Amino acid sequence: MGDLGAVYAAVERERERFIGDLQRVVRQPSISSQGIGVRECAELLVTMMGDLGIDARVLETAGLPVVYGEIRAPNPDAPTLVIYNHYDVQPPEPLEEWDYPPFGAEVHDGILYGRGATDAKGNLLAHLKAVDAFRVAGVSLPCNLKFLFDGEEESGSPSLPDFVAAHTDLLAADAALSFDGGFDADDRPHIGFGSSGLLFVEIRARGARADLHSARARLVENPAWRLVWALGALKGPDGRINLDGFYDAIRPVTDIDRAALAQTGWNDEAQRRSLGTDHFLGGVSGLASFEQLLFTPTCNIAGFGTGWMGEGHKTVLPSRAACRLDFRLVADQDPDTILAALRRFLDEHGCADFEVEDMGSIEPSRTTLDTPFAAVVIDAARQVYGGEPAVRPTGDASGRQGVWLGGRLGGIPAAGTGIGPPAWRGHAANEFMSLAHYLNGIKYAATIWELFGARR
Amino acid sequence: MGDLGAVYAAVERERERFIGDLQRVVRQPSISSQGIGVRECAELLVTMMGDLGIDARVLETAGLPVVYGEIRAPNPDAPTLVIYNHYDVQPPEPLEEWDYPPFGAEVHDGILYGRGATDAKGNLLAHLKAVDAFRVAGVSLPCNLKFLFDGEEESGSPSLPDFVAAHTDLLAADAALSFDGGFDADDRPHIGFGSSGLLFVEIRARGARADLHSARARLVENPAWRLVWALGALKGPDGRINLDGFYDAIRPVTDIDRAALAQTGWNDEAQRRSLGTDHFLGGVSGLASFEQLLFTPTCNIAGFGTGWMGEGHKTVLPSRAACRLDFRLVADQDPDTILAALRRFLDEHGCADFEVEDMGSIEPSRTTLDTPFAAVVIDAARQVYGGEPAVRPTGDASGRQGVWLGGRLGGIPAAGTGIGPPAWRGHAANEFMSLAHYLNGIKYAATIWELFGARR
Numbered sequence: 001m002g003d004l005g006a007v008y009a010a011v012e013r014e015r016e017r018f019i020g021d022l023q024r025v026v027r028q029p030s031i032s033s034q035g036i037g038v039r040e041c042a043e044l045l046v047t048m049m050g051d052l053g054i055d056a057r058v059l060e061t062a063g064l065p066v067v068y069g070e071i072r073a074p075n076p077d078a079p080t081l082v083i084y085n086h087y088d089v090q091p092p093e094p095l096e097e098w099d100y101p102p103f104g105a106e107v108h109d110g111i112l113y114g115r116g117a118t119d120a121k122g123n124l125l126a127h128l129k130a131v132d133a134f135r136v137a138g139v140s141l142p143c144n145l146k147f148l149f150d151g152e153e154e155s156g157s158p159s160l161p162d163f164v165a166a167h168t169d170l171l172a173a174d175a176a177l178s179f180d181g182g183f184d185a186d187d188r189p190h191i192g193f194g195s196s197g198l199l200f201v202e203i204r205a206r207g208a209r210a211d212l213h214s215a216r217a218r219l220v221e222n223p224a225w226r227l228v229w230a231l232g233a234l235k236g237p238d239g240r241i242n243l244d245g246f247y248d249a250i251r252p253v254t255d256i257d258r259a260a261l262a263q264t265g266w267n268d269e270a271q272r273r274s275l276g277t278d279h280f281l282g283g284v285s286g287l288a289s290f291e292q293l294l295f296t297p298t299c300n301i302a303g304f305g306t307g308w309m310g311e312g313h314k315t316v317l318p319s320r321a322a323c324r325l326d327f328r329l330v331a332d333q334d335p336d337t338i339l340a341a342l343r344r345f346l347d348e349h350g351c352a353d354f355e356v357e358d359m360g361s362i363e364p365s366r367t368t369l370d371t372p373f374a375a376v377v378i379d380a381a382r383q384v385y386g387g388e389p390a391v392r393p394t395g396d397a398s399g400r401q402g403v404w405l406g407g408r409l410g411g412i413p414a415a416g417t418g419i420g421p422p423a424w425r426g427h428a429a430n431e432f433m434s435l436a437h438y439l440n441g442i443k444y445a446a447t448i449w450e451l452f453g454a455r456r
Numbered sequence: 457m458g459d460l461g462a463v464y465a466a467v468e469r470e471r472e473r474f475i476g477d478l479q480r481v482v483r484q485p486s487i488s489s490q491g492i493g494v495r496e497c498a499e500l501l502v503t504m505m506g507d508l509g510i511d512a513r514v515l516e517t518a519g520l521p522v523v524y525g526e527i528r529a530p531n532p533d534a535p536t537l538v539i540y541n542h543y544d545v546q547p548p549e550p551l552e553e554w555d556y557p558p559f560g561a562e563v564h565d566g567i568l569y570g571r572g573a574t575d576a577k578g579n580l581l582a583h584l585k586a587v588d589a590f591r592v593a594g595v596s597l598p599c600n601l602k603f604l605f606d607g608e609e610e611s612g613s614p615s616l617p618d619f620v621a622a623h624t625d626l627l628a629a630d631a632a633l634s635f636d637g638g639f640d641a642d643d644r645p646h647i648g649f650g651s652s653g654l655l656f657v658e659i660r661a662r663g664a665r666a667d668l669h670s671a672r673a674r675l676v677e678n679p680a681w682r683l684v685w686a687l688g689a690l691k692g693p694d695g696r697i698n699l700d701g702f703y704d705a706i707r708p709v710t711d712i713d714r715a716a717l718a719q720t721g722w723n724d725e726a727q728r729r730s731l732g733t734d735h736f737l738g739g740v741s742g743l744a745s746f747e748q749l750l751f752t753p754t755c756n757i758a759g760f761g762t763g764w765m766g767e768g769h770k771t772v773l774p775s776r777a778a779c780r781l782d783f784r785l786v787a788d789q790d791p792d793t794i795l796a797a798l799r800r801f802l803d804e805h806g807c808a809d810f811e812v813e814d815m816g817s818i819e820p821s822r823t824t825l826d827t828p829f830a831a832v833v834i835d836a837a838r839q840v841y842g843g844e845p846a847v848r849p850t851g852d853a854s855g856r857q858g859v860w861l862g863g864r865l866g867g868i869p870a871a872g873t874g875i876g877p878p879a880w881r882g883h884a885a886n887e888f889m890s891l892a893h894y895l896n897g898i899k900y901a902a903t904i905w906e907l908f909g910a911r912r
Contacts, residue, residue: 156769196671200771209732214782215652215852217756218749219727219736224757225691232688235681237806271675276665276775280675293674300673301680302771303763307780313612313816315656315758315782319732324763326670326771350693360769396671 003139007446010137011129011439018129018442019112019435021048023105025087025121026114032088032155038064041087042151045128052131054147059167061159064088064151068170071131073141078453080144082173082409084402085124085180086153089116090427097429110435117433118420123179124149126419126441133446142453146173148405153180156360157400164408171405175373175413175452178402179445182420182437184390186265189381189444191417193374194394194403197329197364199338200302203227203346204322204355211307214315224306224321230351231323234299234342239282241299241327243341249332253295256369257393258287264390266290294394298328324359328398335361365404365414366394372455373413380447381417384440389417419444459595463902466593467585467895474585474898475568475891477504479561481543481577482570488544488611494520497543498607501584508587510603515623517615520544520607524626527587529597534909536600538629538865540858541580541636542609545572546883553885566891573889574876579635580605582875582897589902598909602629604861609636612816613856620864627861631829631869631908634858635901638876638893640846642721645837645900647873649830650850650859653785653820655794656758659683659802660778660811667763670771680762680777686807687779690755690798695738697755697783699797705788709751712825713849714743720846722746750850754784780815784854791817821860821870822850828911829869836903837873840896845873875900 030041042058042065049056049069056069067087092102092115100106100113134141150157183189205223212220235241268285272278280289306321308314327338339358346354381389406414419441421434486497498514498521505512505525512525523543548558548571556562556569590597606613639645661679668676691697724741728734736745762777764770783794795814802810837845862870875897877890
C-alpha cells in the first residue's frame with residue numbers, strides 16, 4: 001500500500017487541477033449523433049494524453065475517430081491492460097430543462113454539472129488522471145496501459161467491430177477494462193462481467209398496390225394479418241421463440257453466477273415499482289426474476305404500424321404493414337446466425353416476400369467471474385470504497401465496452417465498472433458528477449492497475 | 457306509355473330549367489363533416505319542394521336535420537313509395553386539384569362540375585324534377601311519394617336509425633327506393649338489393665405504466681404481443697373468424713342470387729387489375745370471387761399502432777398497443793351481437809383488461825330479388841336505358857340507404873340504384889354529372905313510379 005498511498009495523496013494534492021481538467025473536457029462538446037465537436041474533443045484528448053507521456057493519436061474508422069494511446073510500465077514483465085472508454089456524449093436537448101449550461105461544467109456544492117460529466121468523460125478522465133497521479137507521485141506504473149476511446153458509443157459504436165478487427169495486434173493485452181456509468185442507488189460501485197447482445201430488425205409486408213376500401217378485404221390479402229400471424233408463430237403466449245437453434249448457444253448459468261446474484265440484494269417490490277408493473281413475466285419472483293432479467297433472451301415488439309390510427313373513421317385495407325423487433329441476446333448467441341434463422345423462419349412460414357432490414361446488432365459478451373482479473377477489480381473496489389461492490393455476472397442492456405472488447409481480443413479476462421454518483425442523470429438534463437466520486441474514481445483506477453500488476 | 461311519353465317530353469322541354477335547379481342546389485355547400493351550409497341547403501330544398509306541391513319540412517334529429525316531404529297521388533288506392541336520398545356532401549379538399557370551382561356548378565361540354573353533382577344532389581334532384589315533370593306535363597302522379605333526405609350520409613348517417621325508429625308511422629310505405637352513385641364502367645345502371653353491415657372497433661391494451669428500455673422485456677409484459685396473440689386467436693390463417701355464433705345468422709346465398717351474379721359479366725383480370733393484386737384471397741376465381749365479395753363477412757385490421765416506427769434506432773418496450781378492426785357484415789348478422797361476442801372472446805382469452813371502443817356500426821340489409829318491386833326497378837332501367845342493368849343482390853360497401861330503410865320499415869321491398877355517369881369522381885376532385893345522365897335519371901325516376909303504380 002506504500003506506493004498506492006503516495007498516489008492517493010497525489011490525487012488529493014492535485015484535486016483542483018484534476019477537476020479543472022475534467023471541466024476542460026466537458027466544455028468541449030462532442031455529440032456524435034449530431035456531428036458536433038467530436039474531432040475537436042479527440043484532438044484535445046490527444047494533447048492531454050501527450051502531456052502525460054502517453055503515446056497518443058487519432059485513428060480513423062469508417063465513422064468518427066478513435067483516440068488511441070499507450071504507455072509502458074518500466075518493468076518489462078508487466079502485464080498489459082487495455083482500457084475502453086468513450087469520449088462522445090448524448091445531445092443536451094431539451095435545453096430548457098437544464099439548471100446550468102450543459103457545456104459549462106459549473107461546480108455547485110461539490111457537484112460538477114454538464115453533459116458527459118459522468119457519461120463518460122468523468123469516467124474517462126479518471127483513467128488519465130490516474131496516470132497523472134502516478135506521475136506526480138513519482139511512482140512507477142504497475143502495468144502497461146492501452147487506451148481505446150470510442151467516438152461513437154452514444155450512436156451504438158457502429159464502426160468499432162471493424163476497427164478492433166483491423167487492430168488486434170495494436171490492442172493485444174492481458175485483460176480489458178471499461179469505466180462507464182456508475183454507482184447503484186445504495187452507493188455501491190457496479191462491476192459487470194458481461195453485456196447482452198442485440199439484434200434489431202424491421203420486417204415489412206406488402207399487399208395490394210395501394211390502400212383499398214376495406215370492403216375489398218373479402219378478396220384482397222391484408223399484409224397486417226399476415227404479419228400478425230407470422231409474429232404469433234415466431235413467439236406464442238408461452239414466450240418461447242420458435243427460431244431454429246435460437247437457444248442452442250446459450251451458456252448455462254453457473255453456481256458462481258447465482259451466488260453473485262444472491263449478493264445483490266434484489267428486491268421485487270422496489271423493482272416492480274421502478275418498472276411500473278404489478279407482476280413479472282412468467283410469474284417469477286425473487287432471485288429467479290433477476291436471473292430471468294440477466295440470462296434470458298427476448299423477442300420484443302418495439303413497433304408495429306399499419307393502416308390508420310389517427311383521428312376519424314377510416315376503414316382501410318392497408319397495402320403495407322411493418323413491425324420492428326429487437327432480440328436481446330445472451331452469451332453466446334450470435335446476432336448474424338439468428339438473423340439468418342429469422343429469414344429462414346419467414347421463408348418457411350409462407351412469408352418469403354417479407355422484407356427484413358437489419359437495423360443493427362451487437363454481440364453478447366460474457367467473461368467468467370472466477371478469473372484473477374475479476375478478483376482484482378472486486379478487491380480494488382473493496383479497498384477504495386469499503387464494503388462489497390454490486391457484482392453482476394452480466395448486464396441486461398447491450399453495448400460494446402470492456403467485456404465486449406475482451407471477447408474480441410481472444411477472450412481475455414475483462415470487466416466493466418464505473419465511478420459516477422448514484423442517479424447521475426445520464427442522457428438526461430442536469431447530468432452531473434460529484435467531485436468526491438470523481439476523485440475516488442481516480443484512486444479506483446490506480447488501485448485496479450496496482451493489483452493487476454502485482455497479482456500477475 | 458302515353459302518360460309517360462308526355463312526362464319524358466316535359467323533361468326535354470324543361471331541360472334548361474331542370475339543369476338550373478341542379479346548379480342552384482350544387483352551389484349551396486352542405487358539408488356535414490365540417491358543419492358548413494347543411495341547414496341552409498335543407499331550407500333551400502324545402503322551398504323547392506313546396507313550389508312543386510310537396511308538403512315538405514325540416515325535421516330535427518340528434519345530429520343534422522332531415523328534409524322530409526310527401527305528395528299524394530289522386531288515386532286513393534295508389535301505393536306509397538318512400539325515397540331515401542342525402543343532401544350533404546363530402547368536403548371539396550384538396551381544392552387545388554379542381555379544374556372548376558367545387559361549388560360553381562359550371563357546365564362545360566355537357567358536363568356539370570361540382571361537389572355533389574352526382575353524390576347525391578344530382579340523384580336527389582332527379583326525383584324532385586320528376587315530380588316537376590309530371591306536374592308540368594299535367595299527368596297525375598301514379599303513386600304516393602314520401603321523401604327522406606338525410607343530412608349526415610357522408611358522416612355515416614349516425615342519427616338516422618333513431619330518427620327512423622321514431623317516425624315509422626310517418627314513413628310507412630309499400631316499397632323503399634334510393635338513388636345514389638351511378639353507372640358501371642360499361643355505362644349500365646347499377647341496381648342493388650342490399651348493403652353490407654359494419655362493426656368498427658378500436659381495441660386497446662396496456663402494459664407497464666410507461667414505455668421502458670426494451671432490455672426489461674424479460675420481466676415486463678409487452679401489450680403489443682398480447683394484442684398480436686389475441687388477434688391471431690380471433691382469426692387465423694384459415695380466415696375463419698372465431699367469435700361465438702359469428703356465422704349463425706348469415707342468410708344462405710340462393711340460386712336467384714347466383715343467377716343475378718352470373719349476368720354481371722364479372723372479369724377476374726379486370727377486377728384484379730383495378731384492385732392492384734395478382735390473386736384473390738382463398739384462391740377463388742370467376743363468379744366464386746364475386747360471391748365471396750358480396751356474401752362473406754370480414755374481420756379486417758384497419759390499423760395497428762404501438763411503439764416507435766419513426767426515424768432512428770429506438771428499442772422500446774411499449775406500454776400501450778392498439779388496433780382497429782372493421783367487420784363487414786352480411787345479412788342477417790347483427791353488429792351489436794357481434795360486438796358482445798368480441799367482448800366475451802377477449803374476456804375468455806385472458807384479455808379482460810383490453811378496452812374495446814365501438815367506433816360505429818351499420819346493420820346489413822337485404823331484400824330478395826323476386827319481388828314485384830325489384831321487377832319494377834329493373835324493367836324501368838331497361839325501358840329508359842335499353843339493355844340489361846347491372847343487378848346486384850347485395851353490395852360490398854356498407855350504408856343506410858333505400859334497402860336499409862325498407863328493412864327498418866318492416867321489411868318492405870326495396871332497391872338502391874343511381875343515375876350518375878361512369879367514374880363520376882365521387883369524393884374526389886372534379887366530381888361531375890353529365891347533363892344526359894341527369895335528364896335520363898329524371899325519366900328513370902318517373903318510369904319507376906309509373907310501373908310501381910301500375911303493377912300494384
